[in-house]
Amino acid sequence: MSRGLWRDSWRRLRRNRPALLGAGLLLLMVLLALLTPWIAPFGYEQQNLVLGATPPSPSHWLGTDVLGRDMLTRILYGGRLSLAVGFIATALALIIGVTYGAVAGFIGGAVDALMMRLVDILYALPIMIFIILLMVLFGRSLLLLFLAIGAVEWMTMARIVRAQVQSLRQQEFVEAAVAMGLPPERIIARHIIPNTLGPVIIYATLTIPSVMLLEAFLSFLGLGVQPPQSSWGLLISQGVETMEEYPWLLIYPGIALATTLFALNFLGDGLRDALDPKSAKD
Amino acid sequence: MKALLFIAPLLLALAACSDYESNVSSGNREGILHWGNGAEPAELDPHIVTGLPEHSLMAALFEGLVAKNPHTLAVEPAVAQSWQVSDDGRVYRFAIRPSARWSNGEPITAEDFRWSWYRALQPGLGNPYAYMFAPIVNASAYASGELTDFSKVGIQVLDTLTLQVTLSNPTPFFLQLLDHYATYPVHRATIEARGAIDERGTRWTRVEHFVGNGPFTLKEWSLNKAIVVAKSLTYWDSDTVKLKQIVFHPIGNIATEERMFRAGQLHYTYDVPTAKIERYRVEQPELLRISPYLGTYFYRINTRLPHLQDIRVRQALSLAVDRESIVSYVTGAGELAAYTITPPGTLAYVAQPIAGFNPDRARAQLAAAGYPNGAGFPVTEILYNSSEAHRKIAVAIQQMWKRELNIDVVLANQDWKVFLAAQTNGDYQLSRASWIGDYVDPNSFLDMWIEGGGNNRTGWSNAEFEHLVLEVAPSAATQAARYDAFRRAETILLQEAPIIVIYTYVSKHLIHPSLRGFPANIMNHPSFKHMSLHRAEPEI
C-alpha cells in the first residue's frame, strides 16, 4: 500500500460529498467519544435517586434515566464503548478474515477445502457457551468482549475475501508476479490483498453495525457490557422497556446509533469508490 | 412508485385481519381463565418439580390432605375430611373423605397416600423437597438412603380411609407442610405402568396418561405454547368450581406479558415490569395488585474471609445501608424495608428488628474494628447474577458504603449457574441472595442457618442459635414459648449479621377486573377452585 495510492484515494474521496458528510459525522462521534471524560457534564455513575427519570431540561440537556443519571453523559460514555466494540472487533475480524481468506483463496486445492471446513466448524460452535466460558475463565473485561465478538465475525469476512481472491488469482498481473519470481506471501501482501479492499470495505461497514447489535444482544442477556458502564445498544434495549413513559431514554441513543450507522454507510461507499482507481471517472 | 408496489400488499394484510377476538372477551363468555404462568414447567410430577410456575399448575391439578384458606392461609380440610392429633402432638390420624376421587373416577384411599409418600422419599427420584417430610419419624434417614426399610418410617395405613402419621417431635406447622405439592398423592397404577417408582421422565404426566385428584384435570400441553386444564367432574368439591377451563401461558418475558395483558390476551400476569408500575399506579390502579410476600432479599457475607470475620465490621456494613431510600427509590414496586429475616405477618410471630440506618454508629463500629474512616479496608466485591434489579440495588449500596464508610466496593455480575457455583463453593465476599418461605412459620427462615447447612453458605454458625432452633423451639409446649425461642435465635442471627437483610418481597400482578375470587395472600397461593369470571366488567 504505497503512499501514492492513499494520496490519490484521499483526493478522490474529497470530491464525494456524501462520503465527506459521512466522514465528518463519524469524526465528530469519535471525537466526542475521545473527549468524553472532559466534556461529560456529570460522572457516569452519578445517581440522583430522588430525581429519577426527567425529560430534557436546561440542567440535563437530554434528560435523566430511571436512576437519575444524566443521559447526555450516558450516551457519550455509551458511544465510547459502542464505537470501541464496533471498530476493534471489526478490525480484528478484518485482519484475521482477510489474511485467512487470502491464503485459502490463493493456495486453493486441498488446503483451501480444509480451511473452509474449519470455518464451517467455527460457524457452528455455539457462541453463547463460548462467550460464557471466556467470561468465566478470564474474568470480565471489555477487551475480552471485543475479542470474543471479533472471533465470531471473521468467518464471513474470510469467505468473502476467499471468493474475491479466487477470481483475482486468474488475473494476469498475478501470473506476472509469479513469473517475476516473487514468493507467495509477497504476492498475497502486495498484489492480492490491496485489490480486495473494495468488497472488504463494503462488508466492514456492514460488520460494524452488526457487531454493535451483537454486543447489545449479549449485554441484554447480561453477558456483554457490565453496568454501570453502558453502550448504545444497551441504552436502547433499556429505553425500549420504558418507551411510552420516558420516550427520550430511547430516542436520543437511537439517534446517536442511527447517525453513526448512516455515516458509516456513506463513508463506506465513498471509500470503496475512492480506493478503486478504475471507477474514478476523471 | 415502484416501492409502493411492494409495501402496499403488506399494509393490506395488516388491516385485513383486525377482526380477531381477544382472549379476555371470549374467556369471560365461555368461563376460560387466561393465566400468565411465567415459564414452561419442567414437569408436572409433584415429586420432581420446584419453582413458582409449577406451583400454580400443581394447585390446579392436585390436592393434598389439607388446603389453605385463600384469605387467611389457615389450614382447611381437603382430601382429609378431618384429623385428630395425639396429646403429645406427635401422632396425627387423618380421615380420608369418602367422596374423594381420582380424575379417572377411582376412589382415593389411605394406601394411595402411603405409596405416594413412599415414592416422594425414594432416594433415586431426587425429590428436591424431600426435606418437607423431615418431621416424620425416620423420613430423612430413608430419603438419604441410610434406612432402607420404609415400614420404620412413621406412616401407617390403619384402614382404607384412615392414615396415621407419627412425628419425631411435636411440629405445630406440620399441617401446613401437607399443603405443599411434595406431599400430594399420585396415582400408583398410572406411574407403575410407565416405569419404576424412582424413574424420572417416564412421561406419566402426558395428557393421554395423566391422572390427578385436583379441581382441574390436564386437557392439553403444547410445549412453550399453552397448558390447558379443564374442570374435573370427578373432583369431590366440583360444585364450588366455577371456571370451565384455565389456559396457562408460559411467557418468559415480562415486558411481552404486560403488552399481552394490555391487548386483552390475559386475565392475570405472572409479574409486572418495574418500569410500568408507576404508570399503572397513577392511571389504572384497579388493575394493579401489589401485596407483601413471604420472601426476604438479603446479602450473604462470607464470614470465612479475614476482614469480614469481625462482627463489628459486618454490623457497620449493615448499619450503613439506608433501606428506606432503597425501597422508595431503587426497587420501585412498594417493597417493605426489612429489619428481620422473617417477613412481618408470619402468623402473629413478631421478631426483634435490627437497628435502622445509623451512619455514625456504623463509622464507630468500623473504626473499633481497626479501619478508622475506612482506611486499610480491603476492596470488597458484591457478587450478583445478571439482572437489572440486582444491579440497581448493588450500585445504590456501593455508593452508600463509599459515602458513609469511605470503603471501596466493586460489583461483579455473573451468569446464574456460575453465581450459584461461586456461592456454594464459598468463593465470594458479599453475594446477593433471597429466600422464599415454604410455609408460613419462622422455622422456614431460621432452620437453614445451621453449620454446613445446604442453604447457609456463609460459613457462620452459632451453638446457642442451633440449640434454640433445633432443640428448644420444636419441643416448646406452647406456640408462645416456641415463638419466644425463635425470636431469641433470630436476634442472635441478626446481631452477628452473617447476612444483611434489605427488603421484604412483594408479589406484583396485573389482574383484569372480570376475575373474582382470588384474594391477595402472603404466599401468593392461587386457589383456582374459588375463582370466577364476570362479563359485566367494561373492557380496559
Place this chain on the structure above:
Amino acid sequence: MLRFILGRLLQAIPVLLVVITVTFFLVHSVPGGPFDADRAVGPAVMKALNSYYRLDLPLWQQYLHYLGDLASGDLGPSFKYPGRSVGEMIAAGLPATAELGFYALLVALGIGISSGVIAALRPNTAQDYIPMGLAMIGICMPAFLLGPLLVLVFGINLEWVPVSGWGGMPGDKVLPSLTLGAGYAAYVARLSRGGMLEVLSQDYMRTARAKGLAPWQIVLKHGLRGGLIPVVAFLGPAFAGLLTGSFVVETLFQIPGLGRFYVEAAFNRDYTMIMGTTILFAAAIIVFNLAADVLASALDPRLRQSRGGGQ
C-alpha cells in the same frame, strides 16, 4: 449435480463430528452444573440425579455414551425438562422457527431486492439514497426495538393484529415476520444493489437494449438473474442464522419456537439440549450453504458445468 451434492454431504460428516466433540468438551468445562439451584439440593438428591444422567462417569465415557445414543438418533433427555427428550422438544419448536424464518426471508427479499433494484437503476441519485436509506433502518432498528414498536402501533393502538402467538389467531404471524425480516432486508438491499450495478454494466445488457426491449423487461428478465447471485450466496448462512436469531423475536411475540432453547440451554447448562441445538444448527449451516450453492448454479448455468451438471 447429484455427485456434487453427495460430495459436499460426505465432507459434512467430519465437520459435524468435530463440532460435536469440541462442543461436548467445551460445554462440560463451564463451571456450574445443570442441577445447581438456588435451593441447595441435598447431597443424596444430587448423587441420584448425577447417576441418572450418567454425569458421575468420567467425561470421555459420557462422550462415548452420547455418540452411541446419537448414532441411534437419540439426542438424550433434557436436564431442565425431565419428562422431555431433546429430540421431541426440537421437533416441537422447529416448525414455528422454520416458518418464522421463511416468512422473515420473504420480507427481507421483498423489501431488500425491490429497494436494491430500484436503487441500482439510478445510482448516486435520490432514487438510490431513499430506498437504501429505508433498508438501512433495518440495521439501525434491532429486533428488540422494532418488535415492541410495531406491537404498540399495530397491536395495541390500532388493534389490527394480535400482539403475540403463532398460528393461534389470524394475522398473528405478520408482526414477528416483519420484525425478524427487517434486520436482513438491509443486507439483501446492499447485496442486490451491488449485484445489479455489476450486471447493468455488462455488454449483454446493451444487446438487450439494442433489441428494443421495454426497460422493465431488460432489468427484470435479463438483469435480475445475474444481479441476485451475491444475494443467493448470502442466503445460505443467513437462513441458518435465523435459527438462533429468532430468539429475540420468539420471546417478544411468545412464539413456541427453537430460538429460546438455543439461548436458555446455555444458561441452564442443559448439556444435551446445547448439543442437540448445536448439531441442528451445524447441520442447518451445511444444508443451507449447499442449497445456496445449488440455487446459485441453478441461476448461473456456467457454474453447473464445474459441478458435473450441464451436458
Place this chain on the structure above:
Amino acid sequence: MLLEVNNLTTQFHSRMGVVTAVDDVSFSLDAGQTLAIVGESGSGKSVCCYSLLGLIPQPPGKIAGGSALFEGRDLLAASERELRAIRGGDIAFIFQDPMTSLNPFLTIGEQLLEPLMRHRGINRSMARRRALAVLEEVGIEAQRFSDYPHQFSGGMRQRVMIAMALNVEPKLLIADEPTTALDVTVQAQILDLITSLQLRYGIAVIFISHDLSVVASIADQILVMQEGAVVERGTVEQIFQRPQHAYTRQLLAAIPQGAKTQHRPVAEAAEPLVRVQNLKTYFSAPSGGLLSLLRRPAEPLKAVDGVSFTIARGDIVGLVGESGSGKSTLGRSLLRLLPVTAGSVHFNGLALGALNPAALRTQRRHMQMIFQDPYASLNPRMTVTQTLAEPLLYHALASRKNVDKKVLTLMDEVGLARDSGGKYPHEFSGGQRQRIAIARAIASKPAFIVADEPVSALDVSIQAQILALLLELVAAHGLSMLFISHDLSVVRKLCDRVMVMHRGKIVEQGLTEPLYSSPQAPYTQALLAALPRAPL
C-alpha cells in the same frame, strides 16, 4: 435512400468538461449496400452508430446536432418509444465481443425468440419454428436451441448473434467489429455468412472495423474516421490505390506486409537456450474436492500433447494456431506457470522440472512473460514506478538509492514519458500500458521472453510501434523470444522461425519464408488461404 445522416454531432459532458466524440459526420446508405466505417479506438466510429438509436447513456452523452433520416423519419427527433420499435426490428445490431454479448443466464433459444415476439408480434410456437430455421441458416444444429452461451465457441456465438439480428429480417444491420475477437479462419467464415445473407435479404450493412484489410473484401463504400471526424470517403479501390489523407496512408502502411527484413545469421550454439522434449500438459475435469480421489477421473483435456522443439539464443520463434490450439498453455508451461503433466524443459542446460520452488524462483529472473490484455496484466493499484521498481529491488538489480534512476532509463527504453511515473494503469492508453508491461519484463535483464499475443488487443497503427519496439529490444539486449499469435501476417513480419500448432500438437515448424511460401501440412495451408488479401 434508406439512411441519410447529416452533420451528426455527439458530445459527452463529464466533470472534466465536454468531449466531442462525433463531430459533424454525414453519410448515406441505400438498401443492399455495405458501408464500412474504419478508424482506431477513440475515433468515434461506434458512438456515431449508437447515437442514431439512442444507445449511448443519456446523462453523460448528448446529441448536439444533425439529423438521421431512416426511411424519411428523423431518428434523432424520435421519442424513446418510437426508437424502441425500430431498435432490433428494422435496425439490428451485432457487437464485437461474442463472449460477453450474449446473456449467460438464458438459453440462446430464449434470446432468439425475444426480438421476433417483441417486434413481429408472433406467438411463441411460431417464433420458435422461425428461430430454428434461422439457426440452420447460420450453420448451428437445431438441437442446440436450448443450450447456454458458455457451451459455444467464440465463432459459434457470433453466428448466434447474427441469427438473432437477422431473425426479424431487418432493413439495416450495424455490425460493430464483429470479427475482431475471432481467429482468422473463423473470421473468413463469418464475413462470407454476412455477405451471403445480405444478398439474399437485400439488407443494408454498416460494418465498423479498425482493420482496413478486413473491410476490403466486403465494403462498397469506405469511411475513414479520426478523432470524431470523417477524414476521407470513397470506394475500396479509391482508398487502397489513391489514399488522399495522410492518416489513411498511415493506416495502410501499418498493415504488416511481406517478410521480415533484417535477417540475422542464426548461430547454431552448441547448447540451445531452451530445449523442450515431449512436453505434455493435461487438465483433469474439475471435480468436487476430496471426492475426486474416489471416482474414475473424467477424460482429461490434452492442451499440450507431446511437443518438442529448441530455441537458440537471439532467436525469435513464432507460435501460431487458432484459439483452443493450446499455444498459450504451451507458453505458460515453458515458464512453469502451469503444472506440467510430462516431458522436460531445459533452460540454459538446466532442467526446470528438477528445481525446488526457491531455486525455480531465482531462475525466473532469466525468463519473463508479456501478456495479451495490457490492462489485466498490470496491478491496478500500483503506479508505473512501483511496478517497474519491484523486480529491480527484489532481484537486487538496484538499491533503494538508484532504483528511481534505473526506472527512468527503463521508461526511456520503452518510450514512456518520464513524468508519467506516478500515474496508474487506467490513466494510460492500451499501447502505453503494453509498453509498461514490456518494461517490467526486461527489468530483470532476462535472456528469454514469452510474448503471448502481445499486440492482438491493440489498434493497427499502435501494433506496428510495439512490434518495432520488441525488435529493437531483442537486438539491444540479445534476447530470444517465443512470439505467440493468431495473426499470421504479424508473425511473418517478426519471427525468424515459425511453429504451427493445432489441437495440442505442432503440425509444422521451419524458417518463416519457406513455410509461408510452400506450406506442407494441410492445416497450415488452410490457415494461409483464410488470410484476407489487401489489394495493395
